[in-house]
Amino acid sequence: xxxxxxxxGSGKPRVFPTLWNNGRAAFAFLAPAVVALAMIGIFxxxxxxxxxxxRYNLAKPRDPTPFIGFDNYLTxxxxxxxxxxxxxxxxxxxxxxxxxxxxxxxxxxxxHKPGLSGFKLLARLSLVIPLATAPAVAGLIGRxxxxxxxxxxxxxxxxxxxxxxxxxxxxxxxxxxVALMDIWQWTPFCxxxxxxxxxxxxxEVEEAARLETRSRWQIVRYVQLPFLLPSITVILILRTADxxxxxxxxxxxxxxxxxxxxxxxxxxxxxxxxxxxxxxVASAQAILLLxxxxxxxxxxxxxxxREI
Amino acid sequence: MKMxxxxxxxxxxxFAAALFSSTAIMSTALSSSAMAWTLEEAAQPYKGTSIxxxxxxxxxxxxxxxxxxxxxxxxxxxxxxxxxxxxxxRERQVLDFTGGGEIDxxxxxxxxxxxxxxxxxxxxxKTFTDDAKLADPKLKLDGFFPxxxxxxxxxxxxxxxxxxxxxxxxxxxxxxTLQQAGFDKPPATWDELLNVYGPKLTDQANRKxxxxxxxxxxxxxxxxxxxxxxxxFGGSLLDDKFKSNLNSKESQAGLKFRQDLMKIMPPGIVxxxxxxxxxxxxxxxxxxxxxxxxxxxTLADPTKSRITDCLAVATEPAGPAGLKPALGGFSLGVNAxxxxxxxxxxxxxxxxxTSEEMAKPYVEAGGVSGRTxxxxxxxxxxxxxxxxxxxxxxxxxxxxFRPRFAEWPELSEVIAEWxxxxxxxxxxxxxxxxxxxxxxxxxxxxxxxxxxxxxxxx
Numbered sequence: 133x134x135x136x137x138x139x140x141g142s143g144k145p146r147v148f149p150t151l152w153n154n155g156r157a158a159f160a161f162l163a164p165a166v167v168a169l170a171m172i173g174i175f176x177x178x179x180x181x182x183x184x185x186x187r188y189n190l191a192k193p194r195d196p197t198p199f200i201g202f203d204n205y206l207t208x209x210x211x212x213x214x215x216x217x218x219x220x221x222x223x224x225x226x227x228x229x230x231x232x233x234x235x236x237x238x239x240x241x242x243x244h245k246p247g248l249s250g251f252k253l254l255a256r257l258s259l260v261i262p263l264a265t266a267p268a269v270a271g272l273i274g275r276x277x278x279x280x281x282x283x284x285x286x287x288x289x290x291x292x293x294x295x296x297x298x299x300x301x302x303x304x305x306x307x308x309x310v311a312l313m314d315i316w317q318w319t320p321f322c323x324x325x326x327x328x329x330x331x332x333x334x335x336e337v338e339e340a341a342r343l344e345t346r347s348r349w350q351i352v353r354y355v356q357l358p359f360l361l362p363s364i365t366v367i368l369i370l371r372t373a374d375x376x377x378x379x380x381x382x383x384x385x386x387x388x389x390x391x392x393x394x395x396x397x398x399x400x401x402x403x404x405x406x407x408x409x410x411x412x413v414a415s416a417q418a419i420l421l422l423x424x425x426x427x428x429x430x431x432x433x434x435x436x437x438r439e440i
Numbered sequence: 441m442k443m444x445x446x447x448x449x450x451x452x453x454x455f456a457a458a459l460f461s462s463t464a465i466m467s468t469a470l471s472s473s474a475m476a477w478t479l480e481e482a483a484q485p486y487k488g489t490s491i492x493x494x495x496x497x498x499x500x501x502x503x504x505x506x507x508x509x510x511x512x513x514x515x516x517x518x519x520x521x522x523x524x525x526x527x528x529x530r531e532r533q534v535l536d537f538t539g540g541g542e543i544d545x546x547x548x549x550x551x552x553x554x555x556x557x558x559x560x561x562x563x564x565x566k567t568f569t570d571d572a573k574l575a576d577p578k579l580k581l582d583g584f585f586p587x588x589x590x591x592x593x594x595x596x597x598x599x600x601x602x603x604x605x606x607x608x609x610x611x612x613x614x615x616x617t618l619q620q621a622g623f624d625k626p627p628a629t630w631d632e633l634l635n636v637y638g639p640k641l642t643d644q645a646n647r648k649x650x651x652x653x654x655x656x657x658x659x660x661x662x663x664x665x666x667x668x669x670x671x672x673f674g675g676s677l678l679d680d681k682f683k684s685n686l687n688s689k690e691s692q693a694g695l696k697f698r699q700d701l702m703k704i705m706p707p708g709i710v711x712x713x714x715x716x717x718x719x720x721x722x723x724x725x726x727x728x729x730x731x732x733x734x735x736x737x738t739l740a741d742p743t744k745s746r747i748t749d750c751l752a753v754a755t756e757p758a759g760p761a762g763l764k765p766a767l768g769g770f771s772l773g774v775n776a777x778x779x780x781x782x783x784x785x786x787x788x789x790x791x792x793x794t795s796e797e798m799a800k801p802y803v804e805a806g807g808v809s810g811r812t813x814x815x816x817x818x819x820x821x822x823x824x825x826x827x828x829x830x831x832x833x834x835x836x837x838x839x840x841f842r843p844r845f846a847e848w849p850e851l852s853e854v855i856a857e858w859x860x861x862x863x864x865x866x867x868x869x870x871x872x873x874x875x876x877x878x879x880x881x882x883x884x885x886x887x888x889x890x891x892x893x894x895x896x897x898x
Contacts, residue, residue, distance in 0.1 A: 190538045191846065193559055280708050281647070281725065301708020303864060387527070389657030390710040391861040406531045408850045 177422070184415035191409035204416035214417060216392065217400040224307075224396060225375045228314050233367065235315070236322025237360075241352065243323070244330045256327075259320035267317070271384030274313040275300070278385075285309075303393035306386050310394050313381060318374070322367050329363030330356060358438065365437040369429045376421055397421060477577055479792060483515035486785040490518035493545035493772075493789075494533060497523050499737045500605035500770075503807035504793055511792055517785045519545075527658055530849060537561045537777065544778045544786040548601050548771050550592045551663075554897070555846035556773070557595035563774040565599040568787040576791050583796055585831075588810040591839040592771040596897070601771030602794040603810030607732035608833035609668065609756050609766030610826060612739060616750035617641065617727045626728070626754040630672055630697065633728065633757050638704035641727045650704040652726040654717040655863060657710070662855040664714075665863075667842055668730065668766050669694040672759020677851075677880070678843065682889045682896050684877030687870065690761070695862065695869045702863065710860045722747060730756050732768060736826040737806045755829040765833040767841040769810075843898035847887050854879045 184204055188197045208214055239259070243252050265273070277284045278299035289295035299309045333356055341355045379398040382388060388395035388403075401421070405414030495501040501523070508519055524532050530552055536543045537559070548556050556562050569575045581589060581599065588603035613626050621640040627633035633651060641650035655665035670676055675691030678684065685691055702709065706720065718735050720726040722745035736753065739745050756765040772790045774783050792798060799814035803824065814820060815827050842848060854876055862872040888894045 191534055191555060191559070191849075193538060280706075281723075298708045301711040303866070306711070386711070387657050389661075389856075389860050391657075391864055391866055392857055395857075403853055406535075407853050409534060 180415040180418055183411050184419050186412050188412040189410050200412075204412045205420070207413050208416050208420060213392070214397070214400060217395050217397040220395065221376060221397045224311060225372060228311050228318075228375070229368065229371050231315055232319045232322045232371065233364065235319045236326050236367075239319070239323035240326035240330055243327050256324070259323055262317045262320050265317065267378075267380035268384045270313055270317050271381040274309060274381065274385040278309045300386055301390060303391055306390060306393050310382055310385055313385065314378070317381070318371065325363045325367055326360055329360040333359045361436060361438045365432050368432045368436060372428050372432070373425050376425055479514055479576070479788065482574060483517055483785070483788055486781055486788070487516035489781050489785040490520055491544040491782050491786045491789065492542050493519060493521045494529060494543055494547045495521045495523050496526055496529060496547070496605075498605065499734055500807040503802055503805035506805045507793065507798065507801055511789060515788060517789065519789055537775070540777065544775050544782045545789060546601070546773045546775050548592065548773055550768055550770070551842050551844055551848045551852070553592065553595050553600065553771070554844045554848070557598070557600045558846050561776055562600040563776040563783060565593075565602070565773075568774070568784070568791070574784055574787055576795065578796065579791060580796065583812060584810045585812055585834045587767070587834050587837050587839050588769065591767060591844070592769050593773070595844070601773030602790055604770055604772045604790075604794055605734065606769040606808045606810045607734050607767070608830045608837065609730050610733050610829050610833065611728060611730055611754045611756050612721055612735070613728040613752050613754070614721065614724065614747050614750045615752040616747070617724070626752070627757050630757045630759050634697070634700055634704065637728070642704045647706070647725065649706045649726045651701060651728045652705055652709060652712060652717045652720045653698070653701060653730065654712045654714055655710050655860065656713040657856045657860045659852055659856070660713050661859045662852040663768065663842055664766065665698070666855050666859040669698045671764035671838055671841065672757070672761055673697065674759070674761035678898065682884055684880050686873035686877045692869060692873065694759070695873065698863070699869065710863050730766070732766070733808050733826050733830045736824070753826045753829055755833050763833070763836050764838055767837045767839070840898045845898050847883050850883050851880050
């Protein structure tokens with residue numbers, strides 16, 4: 133008690149020296165985070181890994197749950213619906229992420245321009261609204277926006293004498309509608325991350341470039357973009373992981389339909405895991421998805437990420 | 441000797457008298473206890489107990505919630521409820537059963553009874569009806585419509601739940617629109633609906649359609665759309681041996697008929713859920729829908745419907761195989777894993793809310809009771825026009841309109857996916873039926889039906 137605030141001879145006060153010395157304070161500070169992470173992250177993952185090697189159906193509590201080696205993985209490899217859903221997810225990924233990046237970059241560059249600070253503050257604040265919307269709610273909003281008879285989307289099209297478009301009842305259009313909702317929700321995220329990235333560009337460098345060329349594009353391409361690569365890598369990793377596990381928006385908006393048009397891989401895994409309750413196969417699917425996410429993240433870091 | 445005999449006789453008389461009086465006392469005791477059964481007394485030991493129920497966001501549950509304070513006041517039992525979207529309600533409860541949970545009053549859809557009862561998750565009703573302290577002498581299980589008690593509450597020969605939220609498919613129509621088109625009564629057959637009423641009531645340029653069949657992927661597609669067109673045409677999902685019957689002539693005729701219906705239905709019908717179909721009628725965009733009886737209160741509510749003055753109800757149209765309307769609904773049962781006190785409290789609630797005595801208040805609050813007597817009430821018949829067609833439907837319905845075995849949810853997923861694909865024309869009716877059939881047989885085969893491991897019970 134008394135030694136905690138005593139000078140230690142060097143003139144600097146030492147705070148709780150004994151605690152610091154044996155690392156208990158560090159432990160105390162870190163422990164809650166580690167425990168929480170273990171409970172909500174590590175334990176479920178290990179549990180899913182173990183389950184992926186077992187025959188385990190929650191809705192059949194009287195059946196035994198033996199270990200069956202790689203049988204569940206074999207089932208997944210032979211399941212055309214799973215690969216169909218995975219393919220659809222990649223189509224979704226390569227459709228929405230480039231658009232989100234491009235739109236996000238445009239918004240970020242506009243907000244990065246000097247002047248009009250009041251408006252920019254307002255714009256930045258309004259960018260947060262889609263991000264703060266729960267994905268399930270975004271799906272419900274999507275259902276209303278793309279309603280054939282009363283929706284905003286068709287009302288806007290009617291202004292230019294187009295439509296009405298059958299959004300959610302048509303396979304292609306339903307996919308587009310879900311993609312548009314995702315773009316609405318996640319473009320602001322890209323914009324804000326890229327805006328933060330733009331502030332990393334040293335002012336002198338940017339000013340020097342402006343003296344060199346009048347081409348806006350050249351400044352973006354050769355000065356700003358290299359500084360943005362770390363931000364872009366972050367966006368790619370997070371968006372890829374998000375889309376691979378995207379469930380709420382799709383489930384509330386189309387429930388994966390019509391047919392299987394919007395059945396992304398997570399919606400499919402939910403069906404197996406919580407409708408059929410086959411936890412074994414669903415866990416195997418989830419583990420494969422985890423491996424895929426890790427591989428993609430490594431590839432992004434290898435090919436996109438550059439230190440400046 | 442004489443004395444001895446006399447003694448013997450006296451003894452016998454005394455014995456008989458004692459026997460008689462004791463049985464008399466016992467029987468009076470029994471009958472007086474029967475006479476005196478009251479909810480208040482039965483609930484006395486459970487005062488302060490709180491129980492948890494799973495409810496849906498539908499009129500029957502809103503009605504029960506309105507009546508709850510009366511039960512809580514009488515019994516001192518607190519009924520907590522959680523309102524869950526239908527599509528998540530089975531998941532919510534199965535996870536609760538397997539994870540050891542908090543639900544005491546279990547909500548069982550007609551198609552879950554095989555799974556819930558078969559897995560031992562539901563307490564048989566017998567446990568409570570055998571207990572004189574808990575069983576209301578006026579319970580009268582035979583006062584329920586037999587089809588409802590059998591279909592929603594019974595698995596094997598055992599009763600597990602009491603019918604609570606009861607539906608029959610009905611034809612709701614806009615009689616003003618029909619009259620303008622020259623029809624003074626609704627179509628009696630599906631064929632009439634398509635070929636006579638359909639063309640006259642459909643005006644695509646003005647976005648008016650004769651009919652809407654809710655067909656969104658999910659249970660709506662498999663139950664409300666797919667199964668609805670099989671039965672009236674003499675078809676079915678399974679044959680007697682539990683093999684697929686979808687490629688039979690009758691089933692194919694039903695599915696083909698559904699494709700023909702697309703001509704008189706709004707585009708995008710594969711994305712119509714109950715809400716969209718009900719709204720389409722309520723807003724005057726379609727002239728007829730086949731929907732559950734429970735939606736009457738929505739359609740008759742002037743704040744939600746523009747056609748309250750034109751709303752009329754009839755039985756679903758008949759097919760070549762007769763009147764085979766959709767059957768659906770929920771029973772309330774007791775979770776077998778709850779504590780004894782909570783089990784008793786839950787039973788008292790279920791018994792009360794589904795009782796004959798509460799049938800009238802329940803119907804007046806917007807619910808649809810499963811009790812027969814209430815619908816003989818002339819006042820109720822007059823105030824609720826859906827009653828007569830509904831009772832007629834229940835008298836002629838198919839108890840296994842959808843198979844009630846544990847495998848249904850898995851089959852429902854398959855049907856929902858391929859059913860919408862068929863409607864969209866992504867796959868032909870024959871090929872779609874074959875795909876569903878193959879998957880159905882695979883699932884039922886794995887479950888052991890073909891090896892004789894399981895009785896063929898649906």
